[in-house]
Amino acid sequence: MPANSLLIAGGTVIDPEQRLEAARDVLIKDGRIEDMAAGLAKKERLSGVARIEAAGCWVTPGLIDMHVHLREPGGEADETIASGTRAAARGGVASVLAMPNTEPPIDSPALARLLAAKAREAGAVNVLVAGALTLGQKGERLTEAARLKEAGAVALSDDGRPVMDSGLMRRAMEYARDAGLLVIDHCEDASLSQGGCLHEGAAATAKGLRAIPWASETVMVLRDIALCELTQAPIHLAHLSCAQSVAALRSAKKRGLPVSAEATPHHLLLCEDDMPGYDADFKMNPPLRGKADRQALLEALADGTIDAIATDHAPHRPQRKELPLELAAFGVIGLETALGLALTRLAAKGALSRRKLIERMSCAPARLLGLKSKGSLRRGADADVTVIDPAASWTVKPPFESLSRNTPFAGLRLKGRARATIVGGRVAYAL
Amino acid sequence: MAAISWDRKDLLGLETLSSGEIEGILDAAAPFADNPRSRGKALSGRLVAFFFSEPSTRTRSSFEAAAKRLGADVLGLSAAGSSAAKGETLLDSLRNLEAVGAEYLVVRQELSGALEPLASKLKASLLNAGDGCHEHPTQALLDVLTLRRKKGRIKGLRVVIVGDILHSRVARSNIHALTALGARVTVCGPSALIPAGIERLGARVSHDLNAALAGADAVNVLRQQLERQNRNLIASLPDYAGRYGLSPERLAGHKDLLILHPGPVNRGVELDSACADGPQSAILEQVANGVAVRMAVFSLLASWRARHAR
Structure with a gap:
């Protein structure tokens, strides 16, 4: 058997795409899933193949995080492609969608190609490219969707900034649909959130901080849904945070509109009251909202109204966070903690079955981004595999693979983590 | 007795103070308020430094008078134009004042909560003289002291705070103190x-x-x-004054209502001159009580420092 083979032996395969949860050995060859069967590891012809012992572990399609800020180019003091993808690998994430709000923004085919090339060279996991929706992410002129697609982009987004011009958003959605790209929208009406820093509620009031009302998100969710109904072009709503947005999404889906959405681990697990004092590691946009909002997100994730878990991994070096809260940067890291949090706080608590958990973290993102050879362990699929040890206990604490350490979950004891992350048949990470 | 129950290096806000601690400050202030010329030695030979990155005349002069009457030397540093003051810069500034020998740092700045993380990094006692829209503890203490002296109690009082609650650190600190002491507060x-x-x-x-x-x-x-008008939070000052300004007509039938105002007064906007200068106004008494309250706070912090000196 050639050296480019790998056997994952003794684990329980959980592949929601094949509706499979069973003891299986998985054979990888030349970067693809070659075979999957019970007892494969005992075959004599495979005795010389490199193997990963996965007894007691889950073997799942490689996780896909469809909302990640790698900061390169331009923000290399916060994160690089190398460090961000190492963080992904450690978190069991085999593919990340890199958001284009870098410096400069990825708004041209040439930049998309450069980023993809750099990622192939420096990336520990697959880096999928999201192009900017508008030139310079200024919300004024469309980027070249078709040529960005040719250059390798799989989605378009002005993430980090709202697209305030509804006419432009309509054209962008139509154009992206024609080119076969998903539009991902950061839903925020800047005229409602202006200058705000925390959720508009009792916690922000007690702290004396300007606040962001839930309506700043929901106004744009409703607009996007209307534009989706008008154009029938798919739209993906990033990092939903409040119950009213969830309700709008649920009703749009009932009407059969091609709307999808993601939620982050921090919005699923934390709320406005969880910020200790003025700790900027709890400051992100959209902000942590109320208890009822968190509950609505959990229910929507469980019933499939929210399609995917994505981290909105947003690294910032300490100098951008150790500031008075109003001056501190928005965002938290998430790649290294998402799986452990989901296992400990969602699956173990019964909020989400393990099959749904893997579906929301792998199959759904693959489906939404049109990645036909990912999100499944079918024969012939890309050999992106996450081996999960559901019993491994660990504590969230530095050192992280990420260059930054802005997590609200520091010190938390978690149960379950990636034992190994296999990307294209190669071991990107092994515990 | 009050001095013994006080166990804090700093006074950052009233939200986390117990009713006992607040009463302790008011009790300590009472003798100073009874005798406006009283002096003390609690800060004798000590250096009190001011760091104000927002304009202030009355709060600062009140703190200064309080410090001097307790025997302190005072040092002022106004950080003009430091609206972009960053946390590290503020910490650096305060450390510099500490290095000069200041044991008490009286700080006002425009960012809510900016002092909280700095307190543990400084040996000096931090006194919050107003942080953004968060807290202004000594202002609320002087308001409560004035109320207590005029009405004889706080428990059971019904107190209305009227105006721009959204941006008011005075309102927040007052709510914390008044509710802790059993008053009923309406904003x-x-x-x-x-x-x-x-x-x-x-x-x-x-x-x-x-x-x-x-x-x-x-x-x-x-x-x-006035600037609230530019953000459409109010339509105009006259429109505001018509609904929320205190005028003699509005006061009719409320002859026992005590009027407080943290100053400076916009006469004719939130308060008519007749009300500001009338018999129900406690505005100047508030100013006098401000010195007493700040002397009390300095004294309590000084006793803490004496107990924790090596």
Whole structure:
């Protein structure tokens, strides 16, 4: 058997795409899933193949995080492609969608190609490219969707900034649909959130901080849904945070509109009251909202109204966070903690079955981004595999693979983590 | 007795103070308020430094008078134009003052909560003289002291705070102190100036000043700022004054209502001159009590420092 083979032996395969949860050995060859069967590891012809012992572990399609800020180019003091993808690998994430709000923004085919090339060279996991929706992410002129697609982009987004011009958003959605790209929208009406820093509620009031009302998100969710109904072009709503947005999404889906959405681990697990004092590691946009909002997100994730878990991994070096809260940067890291949090706080608590958990973290993102050879362990699929040890206990604490350490979950004891992350048949990470 | 129950290096806000601690400060202030010429030695030979990155005349002069009457040397540093003051810069500035020998740092700046993380990094005692829209503890203490002296108690009093609650650190600190001591607080103002969830701080909400004043023992009138008009939080100052300004007509039938105002007064906007200068006004008494309260705070912090000196 050639050296480019790998056997994952003794684990329980959980592949929601094949509706499979069973003891299986998985054979990888030349970067693809070659075979999957019970007892494969005992075959004599495979005795010389490199193997990963996965007894007691889950073997799942490689996780896909469809909302990640790698900061390169331009923000290399916060994160690089190398460090961000190492963080992904450690978190069991085999593919990340890199958001284009870098410096400069990825708004041209040439930049998309450069980023993809750099990622192939420096990336520990697959880096999928999201192009900017508008030139310079200024919300004024469309980027070249078709040529960005040719250059390798799989989605378009002005993430980090709202697209305030509804006419432009309509054209962008139509154009992206024609080119076969998903539009991902950061839903925020800047005229409602202006200058705000925390959720508009009792916690922000007690702290004396300007606040962001839930309506700043929901106004744009409703607009996007209307534009989706008008154009029938798919739209993906990033990092939903409040119950009213969830309700709008649920009703749009009932009407059969091609709307999808993601939620982050921090919005699923934390709320406005969880910020200790003025700790900027709890400051992100959209902000942590109320208890009822968190509950609505959990229910929507469980019933499939929210399609995917994505981290909105947003690294910032300490100098951008150790500031008075109003001056501190928005965002938290998430790649290294998402799986452990989901296992400990969602699956173990019964909020989400393990099959749904893997579906929301792998199959759904693959489906939404049109990645036909990912999100499944079918024969012939890309050999992106996450081996999960559901019993491994660990504590969230530095050192992280990420260059930054802005997590609200520091010190938390978690149960379950990636034992190994296999990307294209190669071991990107092994515990 | 009060001095023994006080166990804090700093005074950052009133939210985390117990009713006993607040009463301890008021009790310590009483003798200073009884005798406005009283002096003390609690700060004898000590250096008190001021670091104000927002303009202030009365708070600063009140702190300064209090420090001097307790025997302190004072040092002022006004950080003009430091609206972009960053946390590290503020910490550096305060460390410099500490290096000069200051044991008490009286700080005002425009960012809510900016002092909290710095307290543990400084040996000096930090006194919050106003942080953004968060807290202004000594202002609320002097308001409460004035109320207590005029009304004889706090428990059971009905106090209305009217005006721009959204941006007011005075309102927040007052709510914390008054509710801790058993008063019933109603905040009153236009919807745009009442922050979400203020009820959870223990205040009732009203948008109708006449209704709010019914049965009230005191009204604390906040300063209305013209700049709010530019952000459409109010339509105009006259429009605001018509609904929320305190006029003799509105005062009719409320002859026992005590009027407080943190100053400086916008005469004719939130408060008519007749009300500001009338018999129900406690505004100048507030100013006098401000010195007493700040002397009390300095004294308590000084006793803490004496107990914790090596």
